[in-house]
Amino acid sequence: MSKLLKDCVGELSKLPGIGRRTAMRLAVHLLRMESESVAEMTSAISRFRNEIRRCRHCNNLSDDELCSICSDPERDRTTVCVVEQVSDVLSIENTHQYRGLYHVLGGVISPMQGIAPSDLKIDLLVDNIARGEIREVILAVSTSVEGETTLFYIMNRLRQFPGLKVTSIARGIGFGDELEYVDELTITHALRNRREIE
Amino acid sequence: MSKLLKDCVGELSKLPGIGRRTAMRLAVHLLRMESESVAEMTSAISRFRNEIRRCRHCNNLSDDELCSICSDPERDRTTVCVVEQVSDVLSIENTHQYRGLYHVLGGVISPMQGIAPSDLKIDLLVDNIARGEIREVILAVSTSVEGETTLFYIMNRLRQFPGLKVTSIARGIGFGDELEYVDELTITHALRNRREIE
Numbered sequence: 001m002s003k004l005l006k007d008c009v010g011e012l013s014k015l016p017g018i019g020r021r022t023a024m025r026l027a028v029h030l031l032r033m034e035s036e037s038v039a040e041m042t043s044a045i046s047r048f049r050n051e052i053r054r055c056r057h058c059n060n061l062s063d064d065e066l067c068s069i070c071s072d073p074e075r076d077r078t079t080v081c082v083v084e085q086v087s088d089v090l091s092i093e094n095t096h097q098y099r100g101l102y103h104v105l106g107g108v109i110s111p112m113q114g115i116a117p118s119d120l121k122i123d124l125l126v127d128n129i130a131r132g133e134i135r136e137v138i139l140a141v142s143t144s145v146e147g148e149t150t151l152f153y154i155m156n157r158l159r160q161f162p163g164l165k166v167t168s169i170a171r172g173i174g175f176g177d178e179l180e181y182v183d184e185l186t187i188t189h190a191l192r193n194r195r196e197i198e
Numbered sequence: 199m200s201k202l203l204k205d206c207v208g209e210l211s212k213l214p215g216i217g218r219r220t221a222m223r224l225a226v227h228l229l230r231m232e233s234e235s236v237a238e239m240t241s242a243i244s245r246f247r248n249e250i251r252r253c254r255h256c257n258n259l260s261d262d263e264l265c266s267i268c269s270d271p272e273r274d275r276t277t278v279c280v281v282e283q284v285s286d287v288l289s290i291e292n293t294h295q296y297r298g299l300y301h302v303l304g305g306v307i308s309p310m311q312g313i314a315p316s317d318l319k320i321d322l323l324v325d326n327i328a329r330g331e332i333r334e335v336i337l338a339v340s341t342s343v344e345g346e347t348t349l350f351y352i353m354n355r356l357r358q359f360p361g362l363k364v365t366s367i368a369r370g371i372g373f374g375d376e377l378e379y380v381d382e383l384t385i386t387h388a389l390r391n392r393r394e395i396e
Contacts, residue, residue, distance in 0.1 A: 001266060001288065002259045008246035011239040016227050017220065024285050025378065029214050030247050031259075031284075038247040041209040042240040048206035049228050049236040061200045061229075068199060086229075087222050090199065 057128065059104040059121040061086050069093075069102060076100045078135040082125065082154065084108055084142060092140065100138075103128070108146040109153055117153055126157055129164065136165040143171060143185075255326065257302040257319040259284050267291075267300060274298045276333040280323065280352065282306055282340060286377045290338065293386045298336070301326070306344040307351055315351055324355055327362065334363040336392055340376055353395060365392040 005027060012023035030038055054060070055067035058080075062068070069075060069089075079100030083089055089102050105120045128134065137158060141147040151168065158166055171189035173182055182190075203225060210221035228236055252258070253265035256278075260266070267273060267287075277298030281287055287300050303318045326332065337352060339345040349366065356364050368391030377385070 001291070002250065002261050004242075004246045004250045004261050005259050005284075007242040011242040014231075014235070014239070015224055017223070021378075022215065024288060025215070026213055027246065028283065028285055030243065031250070033212075033247075035247060037212070038243065041212070042244050044202075044205040044209040045228065045236065046240050048202045048225065049231075049233055052200065052202045052229070061203050063200050063202050085226065086203075087226055090222060093199070 055104075058102050059106060059124060060089055060102055074099070077133050079138065080125075080128070080134050080136070081138040081140050083140050084147070084150075088140065100136075105141070105150070108141060108144070108150040110146045110149075112146075120150070122154060122157060125154070126160075129158065129161055134164070136167065139166065139168045253302075256300050257304060257322060258287055258300055272297070275331050277336065278323070278326070278332050278334070279336040279338050281338050281377070282345070282348075283378075286338065289377055289380065289382075289385055290389070293382045293389065295386050295389055298334075303339070303348070306339060306342070306348040308344045308347075310344075318348070320352060320355060323352070327356065327359055332362070334365060336365050336367060336389070337395075338367045338377070338389075342374070364395050366395055367392050 008027050008030070009020060009023040012018055012026050013020050018026070051063070053062050053064070055062040055070055056065050057070045058067060060067040060069065064071075076099045080103050081092065081098060081100055082103045082105060083092070084105055084107060086104055089104065092098050092102075103121070103125050105122065105125075107115050107120055109115055109117055109120065125137075129137065139151050139154060141150050155166060158164060170193060171186060172193060173179065173186065173190050179187070206225050206228070207218060207221040210216055210224050211218050216224070249261070251260050251262070253260040253268055254263050255268045256265060258265040258267065262269075274297045278301050279290065279296060279298055280301045280303060281290070282303050282305060284302055287302060290296050290300075301319070301323045303320065303323075305313050305318055307313055307315055307318065323335075327335065335352075335356060337349050339348050353364060356362055367385075367388040
């Protein structure tokens with residue numbers, strides 16, 4: 001087997017969800033692409049990896065010191081939505097329903113994986129709230145054990161701000177989900193948080 | 199959204215089977231990788247795209263003028279297995295059952311996609327056989343209509359060599375299946391049960 005091909009397939013299959021077969025298929029596709037298109041792709045990957053920064057204010061990915069959301073004067077600066085990772089910001093942004101700011105923790109507290117509260121951007125969140133502009137903190141962390149631990153840790157840290165509203169995104173049955181396949185914990189939450197139909 | 203991130207996700211999602219969500223997940227993963235590992239990956243992709251060659255003898259991907267299989271003195275030079283594409287060579291090699299040479303056509307005859315016999319490396323195959331060393335040609339093209347058309351076209355071209363044995367891999371492979379996605383065992387059986395075309 002060609003060493004160039006082997007190296008390319010080997011490197012591609014280091015990516016998550018890409019096995020050797022998929023990597024091989026991608027390599028064959030690269031040959032069909034224009035050389036310039038492949039150069040644009042590798043250049044975009046390199047630039048992203050080497051030039052991307054973290055927003056000084058919210059820890060979101062950013063091209064500059066402040067991210068495009070934090071520097072947008074149209075955003076509601078009294079609400080902050082706390083998420084685990086960068087992709088969560090995009091998931092919420094795609095709904096076009098939220099106009100506040102974000103705060104990216106960079107993970108969840110996990111003693112198993114050796115992730116302590118100090119490894120997350122929780123101090124930065126507390127500092128931002130201490131400045132007094134924020135009225136509501138929406139906690140949008142995942143429902144895993146680690147997520148719940150993180151949620152309670154942050155809630156404790158935020159007790160020092162008496163006027164601050166702290167909410168959590170609703171747990172329930174997703175649209176299109178069939179009850180048959182939904183886990184017990186979610187159904188329990190969905191039942192407890194039932195709402196009267198107006 | 200960060201322009202660097204948007205560019206990276208945009209470029210990655212141009213790859214087949216990679217949607218925007220997967221591209222986003224890959225981008226997040228790139229940030230967790232060491233900068234040097236990402237550089238190794240982009241470099242392997244670039245080198246593969248720019249330096250890879252076609253074997254002068256069999257049209258397989260190669261680092262040099264002759265591919266590692268054609269230049270291997272251990273291979274049986276009296277048998278040649280004709281496949282559609284580069285990944286098919288690897289699928290067959292993975293079975294460790296075949297010790298002959300290969301011939302990569304580079305596609306199949308497809309009037310719908312405007313692929314004529316002259317667009318494939320069929321002349322090169324005929325030239326190789328005319329040299330007289332090859333005793334058997336195994337046709338391992340897919341069972342699609344285009345594959346069958348290609349098979350019959352090649353068979354007609356090979357009628358000029360009276361002593362040549364022309365076989366086709368056994369119909370152990372389901373209709374519509376592409377060699378690239380078939381498991382090793384099925385490919386092994388299909389190779390063993392190849393039958394002479396009357």
